[in-house]
Amino acid sequence: xxxxxxxxxxxxxxxxxxxxxxxxxxxxxxxxxxxxxxxxxxxxxxxxxxxxxxxxxxxxxxxxxxxxxxxxxxxxxxxxxxxxxxxxxxxxxxxxxxxxxxxxxxxxxxxxxxxxxxxxxxxxxxxxxxxxxxxxxxxxxxxxxxxxxxxxxxxxxxxxxxxxxxxxxxxxxxxxxxxxxxxxxxxxxxxxxxxxxxxxxxxxxxxxxxxxxxxxxxxxxxxxxxxxxxxxxxxxxxxxxxxxxxxxxxxxxxxxxxxxxxxxxxxxxxxxxxxxxxxxxxxxxxxxxxxxxxxxxxxxxxxxxxxxxxxxxxxxxxxxxxxxxxxxxxxxxx
Numbered sequence: 077x078x079x080x081x082x083x084x085x086x087x088x089x090x091x092x093x094x095x096x097x098x099x100x101x102x103x104x105x106x107x108x109x110x111x112x113x114x115x116x117x118x119x120x121x122x123x124x125x126x127x128x129x130x131x132x133x134x135x136x137x138x139x140x141x142x143x144x145x146x147x148x149x150x151x152x153x154x155x156x157x158x159x160x161x162x163x164x165x166x167x168x169x170x171x172x173x174x175x176x177x178x179x180x181x182x183x184x185x186x187x188x189x190x191x192x193x194x195x196x197x198x199x200x201x202x203x204x205x206x207x208x209x210x211x212x213x214x215x216x217x218x219x220x221x222x223x224x225x226x227x228x229x230x231x232x233x234x235x236x237x238x239x240x241x242x243x244x245x246x247x248x249x250x251x252x253x254x255x256x257x258x259x260x261x262x263x264x265x266x267x268x269x270x271x272x273x274x275x276x277x278x279x280x281x282x283x284x285x286x287x288x289x290x291x292x293x294x295x296x297x298x299x300x301x302x303x304x305x306x307x308x309x310x311x312x313x314x315x316x317x318x319x320x321x322x323x324x325x326x327x328x329x330x331x332x333x334x335x336x337x338x339x340x341x342x343x344x345x346x347x348x349x350x351x352x353x354x355x356x357x358x359x360x361x362x363x364x365x366x367x368x369x370x371x372x373x374x375x376x377x378x379x380x381x382x383x384x385x386x387x388x389x390x391x392x393x394x395x396x397x398x399x400x401x402x403x404x405x406x407x408x409x410x
Contacts, residue, residue: 088138120135121134145223203335207333280306358390
């Protein structure tokens, strides 16, 4: 067996190639030794080549982030989607055990390798097809609640993020006053939008449904990485699919919802949440980088984060976002 190093500088320092390969072999079969780190920073995710079949994907959960009940809810949701032929990549069960395993001091899961390309969503048909799958996902998501996953809210994603940045002195001193003063303009319209959309249904969602978490094949989209699945309004899984100017986004939204509403009703009142949700995501992203700065992978892959230029850009972006919060929401006619 592999020896885990004593007192590593960071927990992931103990995740050696030997531990990764041994973990995958717990699911049966033999690894060839081929190992490729995939684009994941919150967790560690690897493509692992095997001798007798297609590659596997091993996901090693960040120590201390989720408790086991929350991870198992992620797995259960993905498995339910797959059982209903909604193209989600779900974890594999280890022979004689479940979908969540332990090895070398880490919790991990193994997934089938799903090839695919990044989607472009340039055609109306592709957007409608993705909308149909998301409508089916949300219909299943509304059937029962999460009990251990996060709930999308202003306190957790907004105020807590701002407090972390302030308490840990992440913003350069000369920009602190400008940066934190903007919050006085951001939170009142965000809170008003959430109150106005109070009748929106809060359901189980993918939670991080951007194009990087969709793989496109000859048969259409496959949804991956349910690590951020949570309870929230349906529009959270839709707004990140839209891009361009207002006219472009309204056309794209109409295409997505043309497929979506074949399976799930959509409350147009949720559209007023799009810019508030974008703002909360921006704040949460800054705080996430700050919270993970002790992980050597973060300074290496995000070297711009602790520079003056980065925070100057964030001040400007948040001022622009404050203006966007005052604009009318996108329109959509059912």
